[in-house]
Amino acid sequence: MPQEASSHSYEKLALEQRDNGVCIVTLNRPSKRNALDAATIEELIRFFSGARGNGVKAVVLAGAGDHFCAGLDLVEHWKEDRSPDDFMHVCLRWHEAFNKMEYGGVPIIAALQGAVVGGGLELASAAHVRVMDQTTYFALPEGQRGIFTGGGATIRVSDMIGKYRMIDMILTGRVYQGQEAVDLGLAQYITEGSSFDKAVELADKVAQNLPLTNYAICSAISHLNNMSGMDAAYAEAVVAGVVNTQPAARERLEAFANKTAARVRPNS
Ligand code: 1HE
Structure with missing residues (x-):
């Protein structure tokens, strides 16, 4: 693995580069339910900025433990008592990370289990394919927490399920799970067993496409849609x-x- 992608230089992400070009990128703060603190966002930016240049052909994005991601690190946010200016810049870093993912040209398959909530759903929605299992559930708890989305849910989650369903989710805290979540477009696959195994199977398959073709699929389509x-x-x-x-x-x-x-x- 080239130096930049070396897993040793990452603390919040665990990286496993496989011989076929698939890289397993795991949010690795299970004790905090993989909540997204500022350092994790910086590591996502760094990894996805270099992925294509480092020869990564496809990514499986996973979360360690029982939950994919609990969203914004609320404790960090509360402790830092951020100003509007501070938080605007936090959000801009989230957008930097998620835009690098959506527009970066490397296929990203998200393996989802347990909570995919708030910023966790925003992160998942920047992947190109989402695989859920029987434990996965989606929600936007921002309304109840007294906050608002800042990581692109108004764009990507609206895009996936429609503006009014997204408004309902954030307004009422509605939770979606099971086949209904797939039918709405929150995930493209639901598995009886592990979402991770299915995500790896899909990543192994797409890694066999030509990189330039995958680049067009995982960059041009999003640009063209704008x-x-x-x-x-x-x-x-x-x-x-x-x-x-x-x-x-x-x-x-x-x-x-x-x-x-x-x-x-x-x-x-
Ligand atoms: C956290 C976070 C977090 C857990 N920030 N520390 N997101 C939310 O509103 C979801 C908040 N989290 C939860 O509802 C639950 O934690 C879960 C359903 C995800 C998991 O429940 P559970 O019972 O397994 O875990 P727990 O006991 O609630 O939490 C375990 C630890 O993780 C605990 O820390 P500890 O030091 O006391 O052990 C929690 O504090 C910690 N933890 N979630 C910080 N989110 C750019 S704007 C985006 C806006 C949003 O993302 S809003 C949505 C925020």
């Missing part, structure tokens, strides 16, 4: 021009033409 329809169509053509003519794709196209590539079949 544009007007006309501009998005133009930019999509430019991206496809680059990606669909990459030399590495020729081998795969040739295999299709020669009938040696797998065909797309319905699930059996």
